[in-house]
Amino acid sequence: MEGERDPVKKIAQLVRAGAVLTAYTCPACGTVLVKLKTGELYCANCERAVVVVRSEEEAQQALEVVQLREVRRIIFDKILQLGREIERLSASEMLEHLRSMNLLLEVYERLSRIHAETVRQKAPH
Numbered sequence: 505m506e507g508e509r510d511p512v513k514k515i516a517q518l519v520r521a522g523a524v525l526t527a528y529t530c531p532a533c534g535t536v537l538v539k540l541k542t543g544e545l546y547c548a549n550c551e552r553a554v555v556v557v558r559s560e561e562e563a564q565q566a567l568e569v570v571q572l573r574e575v576r577r578i579i580f581d582k583i584l585q586l587g588r589e590i591e592r593l594s595a596s597e598m599l600e601h602l603r604s605m606n607l608l609l610e611v612y613e614r615l616s617r618i619h620a621e622t623v624r625q626k627a628p629h
């Protein structure tokens with residue numbers, strides 16, 4: 505199937521596929537948002553998921569979550585990188601390496617917990 509360019513037609517398509525029209529509009533372009541079956545709000549014009557926030561504080565929180573997710577990704581890459589390097593290290597170097605990995609894993613675990621909590625909060629009541 506070809507991708508629909510016209511946002512109105514695209515919205516109609518999404519609704520036929522089980523999405524629901526909402527009272528929210530896209531903060532970027534003003535198009536009415538649809539709620540996908542996954543629970544995500546989606547702008548058919550921008551062709552992306554939109555996070556609807558109710559206050560300045562929530563906006564800040566949403567931003568922080570996105571940024572933390574990015575940090576988590578960087579840490580994950582670092583852990584993989586260190587893991588790959590272990591192979592060619594001497595025993596004494598390895599100890600230092602494992603300490604670093606341990607710290608990174610702790611941070612990673614904490615960030616994952618924050619992420620999981622946020623997902624739970626967002627779930628419909």
Ligand SMILES: [Zn+2]
Pocket residue numbers: 530531532533534535547548549550551
């Ligand atoms: Zn939009």
